[in-house]
Amino acid sequence: MLFSPPSIDSWLPKIREALNNAAPAMFLIDQDLIVKRCKALKELLPGARHSFAIKALPLPKILEQIVNSGFLLEAASSGEIALAGEADILFDAPVKTRDDIELALKKNAIISADSYSELEMISSKALLRVNPNVGSGAIAYTSTATVDSKFGVPIDDSVAKAFKKYSFLKGLHYHVGSQGIGVPLLIEAAKKVSELAKSIIEVRYINIGGGLPVSYKRSESKEAHLEYFPVIKNIFGKYLDSGNLFTELGRYIAAHAGVLVARVIKVKGSIAYITVGADGFVREAYRPSDWYHDIFILSPDGSLKNSTPTPQTIAGPLCFSGDLLCTNRELPKIEVGDFVVVADVGAYTFSMWSRYNSRPMPGIYGVDGALLKKPETSEDILRFWS
Ligand SMILES: Cc1ncc(COP(=O)(O)O)c(C=O)c1O
Incomplete structure (x- = not known):
């Protein structure tokens, strides 16, 4: 079924290939x-x-x-x-x-x-x-x-x-x-x-x-x-x-052809934090009832976590309370160093990147390792605002 969402199993080898990238977050495109x-x-x-x-x-x-x-x-x-x-x-x-x-x-x-x-x-x-x-x-x-x-x-x-x-x-x-x-x-x-x-x-x-x-x-x-x-x-x-x-x-x-892979930076109670939030998921964070993405949790070695799901929230890094990718979603226990994989981000996600809080946009890579868009730097942010 070419136009159905690809299974996480089909993504896993492609994601694992990319995990040696030291960035806290990256977008991958198939x-x-x-x-x-x-x-x-x-x-x-x-x-x-x-x-x-x-x-x-x-x-x-x-x-x-x-x-x-x-x-x-x-x-x-x-x-x-x-x-x-x-x-x-x-x-x-x-x-x-x-x-x-x-x-x-x-x-x-x-x-x-x-x-x-x-x-x-x-x-x-x-x-x-x-x-x-x-x-x-x-x-x-x-x-x-x-x-x-x-x-x-x-x-x-x-x-x-x-x-x-x-x-x-x-x-x-x-x-x-x-x-x-x-x-x-x-x-x-x-x-x-x-x-x-x-x-x-x-x-x-x-x-x-x-x-x-x-x-x-x-x-x-x-x-x-x-x-x-x-x-x-x-x-x-x-x-x-x-x-x-x-x-x-x-x-x-394009929607099914992209995933976000983001390292979990910290966990507070049932809230796990990553470095991409409403800046990369504008519609999703501001109108959560209209938009949904499947989310998967990987261990630091890239294996899929499948422990008993419990309600957890995934938060982004921005300075407002609504900067959430999901709220009380049933997911395997998330720990610091795990990876959050947000599926189906190939269309209308990073293309709507928001400059709020001036966070640099992560790099975008092909699953074959090709650099499709360089990770932004502080210089890029300065250029944008000057
Ligand atoms: C005029 C026009 N054509 C095509 C599209 C593409 O729509 P979609 O990506 O949902 O196929 C849009 C998006 O809203 C549009 O405004």
Whole structure:
């Protein structure tokens, strides 16, 4: 099951290889899993032009491997355009300045306009982001197709008028949200946009966005594409046949491909402390009821601890009480010198790194030992703040 969370047993040899790294914490990425998934997606949805959402995992060395697997990149800021290098890009920043648009045009990006006013600034092949208004998924603040969403334009008569007015407008883009969006909601949106596309002769391209939900619990793995892709083939077959259907997945490709390995620095009662907290797990620490990661405890020699679980809390190093990775989780007894392994951190974890307390970001390594991002130093922190 390529898109299910990999078992801890499959990670253990890769983690053990990395344990001689003296750092108190590091992120490990399984590049092969990412490449395998990209290749599989191409086979599972033939004809689609897949892109990878850079925001999920913005490491240039990984992006290069994704591009080499035949993917485009989806960039949502000028910084992400820079990270894309020479790759073909879809540019869909929610807010675009004139400079952003000029930069994207220079890169021959396919730009998704988020509003009619943005169309006034674009002069080459563009899509219009529409809001299919299918309502919220389980996580409201990562749901983007709600009636009051800040994204896109409503589906009404103005859409067809825009296609008549702007000859460079060639297609429709929509995105329902990221995680917490069930496949039925994704399908409802696809149907709405397909109906709209049928009524506008100029629509040659469709971008169905990302948002395929992933399973973060090994106990309940389920692969969303199995339910989703057959329906997409049905609804948008014409666009797949002509090679004019884009996707923008991030989490579905990368979430399971990363782990945090952090040494336990101290233990106070039932609280174990490590050196990464809400800075590396922004959403998780601030909205714990919405986000979850499996956590495993290793002995100092890298063996998996499986003593009788007791409720324990794992805390980070930041100066606020909510800086917790889990609270009263049933885990084997944690001791100083053990390692905490937080699973499934490959998407939207360190890419959201927070500068609060100015803690340096740990290094990011491939499981083959490749350095993907150097550990930050105090000089890096000084440069950031000066
Ligand atoms: C426009 C757009 N496309 C694609 C994505 C990727 O979503 P996911 O990583 O959930 O597939 C996002 C993330 O929110 C997005 O905003």
